[in-house]
Amino acid sequence: NAGVTQTPKFRVLKTGQSMTLLCAQDMNHEYMYWYRQDPGMGLRLIHYSVGEGTTAKGEVPDGYNVSRLKKQNFLLGLESAAPSQTSVYFCASGLGVGEQFFGPGTRLTVL
Amino acid sequence: KQEVTQIPAALSVPEGENLVLNCSFTDSAIYNLQWFRQDPGKGLTSLLLIQSSQREQTSGRLNASLDKSSGRSTLYIAASQPGDSATYLCAVTTSGSRLTFGEGTQLTVNP
Numbered sequence: 001n002a003g004v005t006q007t008p009k010f011r012v013l014k015t016g017q018s019m020t021l022l023c024a025q026d027m028n029h030e031y032m033y034w035y036r037q038d039p040g041m042g043l044r045l046i047h048y049s050v051g052e053g054t055t056a057k058g059e060v061p062d063g064y065n066v067s068r069l070k071k072q073n074f075l076l077g078l079e080s081a082a083p084s085q086t087s088v089y090f091c092a093s094g095l096g097v098g099e100q101f102f103g104p105g106t107r108l109t110v111l
Numbered sequence: 112k113q114e115v116t117q118i119p120a121a122l123s124v125p126e127g128e129n130l131v132l133n134c135s136f137t138d139s140a141i142y143n144l145q146w147f148r149q150d151p152g153k154g155l156t157s158l159l160l161i162q163s164s165q166r167e168q169t170s171g172r173l174n175a176s177l178d179k180s181s182g183r184s185t186l187y188i189a190a191s192q193p194g195d196s197a198t199y200l201c202a203v204t205t206s207g208s209r210l211t212f213g214e215g216t217q218l219t220v221n222p
Contacts, residue, residue, distance in 0.1 A: 031208055042115075043200070043212040050208070058209065090154060096208045097142040102155040 002026055004103035006091050012109045013081045021076040021106050023091030029101075031094045032074035033058075034066065036087040037105075043090065049074055050096075081110045113138045113205050117213035124191055125221050132186040132216045134201030139179050142208075146175050146186050147200040149215070155200065159186070191220045 007022045023032065033048040035058075045058030049068040063085060065077045074093075078085060086109050094100040114137045124130050134144070143162045147155040159168045159175040161184070167176040174187040188195060198215040205211060 033210075040214070042214040043202075043210075045209055048209065092155075092210075094208065097204055098208075099145065099157055099160045100210060101157065102147075104154040 004091055004093055004101050006089075006103040006106050008106060009104065010107045012111065013078075014111050015082060017081050018077070018079050019081065019108075020078075021089055021091075021108075023074045023076070023093075023103060024072055025074075025091075025093040025101070026072065027093060027101065028071070029093035029095055030071070031096050031100075032068065033092040033094075033100065034064070034074065034076045035090045035092065036060065037090060038087050046076065046089075081108075083110045086110045113141075113203060113211045115201060115203060115211050115213035117199075117201055117216050119216060120214070121217040121219075123219040123221065126191060126193060128191050128220075129187070129189050130191055130218070132188070132199050132201075132218070134184040134186070134213055136182045136184075136203050136211070138205065139182050140205065141179065142204040144175075144177055144184050145202045145204070145210070146173075146184075147202065149198045149200060151197075158199075188218075191218075193220045193222050196220050 004025045034046040035043045037043045047066040052071040067075045089106045091103040092100040118133045146158045161177040172189040200215045202210040202212045
């Protein structure tokens, strides 16, 4: 039982490049979330999903896209990376109005 | 818009001391409140979850209380140890199962 895993752990991009972050969970959770954590700003919700095939915007969705093609996976995409997207990205999953379980994070630097 | 504030931002105590971390939120319409621990460069570990109908939860040396009507929660750590050094985050669940986080309290327990 791995819980919530994230791939990759670290990544450096140049401005304008694209990439996809993968989140996987093996707890059969319906809900999955993507957050970013920045100094002085705390964790902020980017996008979330309430089930396979669904996605919704969070607090800071601009510049990101997501997909939930399989229940266990939630992908976060950056189509054209900007320095403002340098951050630590966390994925989480849960059963809804209850405890959320977090992955170890992905450190992204955009030059 | 829900806002979560944690006081103090940083706290340094000698080993063995009992301590209290504070969390306040502006909108009392919450489903639950979670306390997390985050070690440097790591993900979030859930410590305690208090449902909106509960007043407190306990786990080992940790006790969390919730006063929903006044928008306050406290995390009490008994007999602190150097291994308790970490950042402690408070988060509330509001509509749509979305978590709103405080910026955290950075705790240092000195041997």
